[in-house]
Amino acid sequence: MSTHKLLITGAFGQLGTALTEALIYKYGSDAVIASDLKVRDDFDCETLELDATNLEAIDEVVRKYRVTQIYHLAAVLSAKGEQQPLRTWDLNNSTFFNVLEAARLNDVQKVFFPSSIAVFGPDARQENVAQDFALNPTTVYGISKVAGEHWARYYNTKYGMDVRCLRYPGLISYQSLPGGGTTDYAVDIFHKAINNEEFVCYLKPDTQLPMLYMDDAIDATIRMMEASKRDIKTVGYNIQGVSFSPEIIAAEIKKTFPDFEISYQPDSRQQIAESWPISLDDACARDEWGWEPSFDLKRLTEEMIYRLELKKN
Numbered sequence: 001m002s003t004h005k006l007l008i009t010g011a012f013g014q015l016g017t018a019l020t021e022a023l024i025y026k027y028g029s030d031a032v033i034a035s036d037l038k039v040r041d042d043f044d045c046e047t048l049e050l051d052a053t054n055l056e057a058i059d060e061v062v063r064k065y066r067v068t069q070i071y072h073l074a075a076v077l078s079a080k081g082e083q084q085p086l087r088t089w090d091l092n093n094s095t096f097f098n099v100l101e102a103a104r105l106n107d108v109q110k111v112f113f114p115s116s117i118a119v120f121g122p123d124a125r126q127e128n129v130a131q132d133f134a135l136n137p138t139t140v141y142g143i144s145k146v147a148g149e150h151w152a153r154y155y156n157t158k159y160g161m162d163v164r165c166l167r168y169p170g171l172i173s174y175q176s177l178p179g180g181g182t183t184d185y186a187v188d189i190f191h192k193a194i195n196n197e198e199f200v201c202y203l204k205p206d207t208q209l210p211m212l213y214m215d216d217a218i219d220a221t222i223r224m225m226e227a228s229k230r231d232i233k234t235v236g237y238n239i240q241g242v243s244f245s246p247e248i249i250a251a252e253i254k255k256t257f258p259d260f261e262i263s264y265q266p267d268s269r270q271q272i273a274e275s276w277p278i279s280l281d282d283a284c285a286r287d288e289w290g291w292e293p294s295f296d297l298k299r300l301t302e303e304m305i306y307r308l309e310l311k312k313n
């Protein structure tokens, strides 16, 4: 029997789907509880319908299963968040508060909070943006992530808790589709390519953003959560794998699918993308707990095409 009991909120989202599988693989089926608003039968572990806006419901699950770690993935992402700013602020914050409180009341050992490159604002539209660059987000999603990093620090300092955060860039995965983000195009483009369809991109061709292949994102998450507490000196680590634009990734895809076509119809997501860094300096994560990505543009592209074609056939 594992000594771990890991509760995941938002387990059926893009990150949750891959992370839950990886946590089951690492710690065993008995150790993982996958929760979301609506659950499916996808995982070989306990799955629960859990509304993270309900503190009593989270508290009950944490007590009942003697949860030792919470991975709080439920959130509204950047593009969708702009459609309903106040609701997004409310949802993203209230769910994290509930997780923090349930963890505090029940002595949960560690909490994971996914922060984002959205913590930065237009002044950070540069290359190699430093860990401690000013945080001036212009999306409600980004503001909620900055607030989340502050609250993580607050709970760590005031209550001696161990809340850890990574700033994810755009995540590229074959397991499931993302929804509501600004970087989602970088997954959709692969689905269109393998189905021989034209891709209409909502960003301009040269809009470069930091990205990360899901295997690297999972490795970073588990590596940081497993690191000794004394090595974790930062709340909200910059991490990235590779920085690319729609025209760069399209050119890479064309190496396998020479007939692949892409056209551009920028929409409101362009403004969000232009408020984020071009690339990040992730030296803190490298120095403090040995972060090192292994997927470059070529490997990421080959792997996405291979995995999606396997799924299709």
Ligand code: AKB
Binding pocket: 077, 078, 079, 115, 116, 117, 118, 141, 168, 169, 170, 171, 180, 181, 182, 183, 184
């Ligand atoms: C989004 O595009 O909103 C997310 C993110 C970068 O946090 N993928």
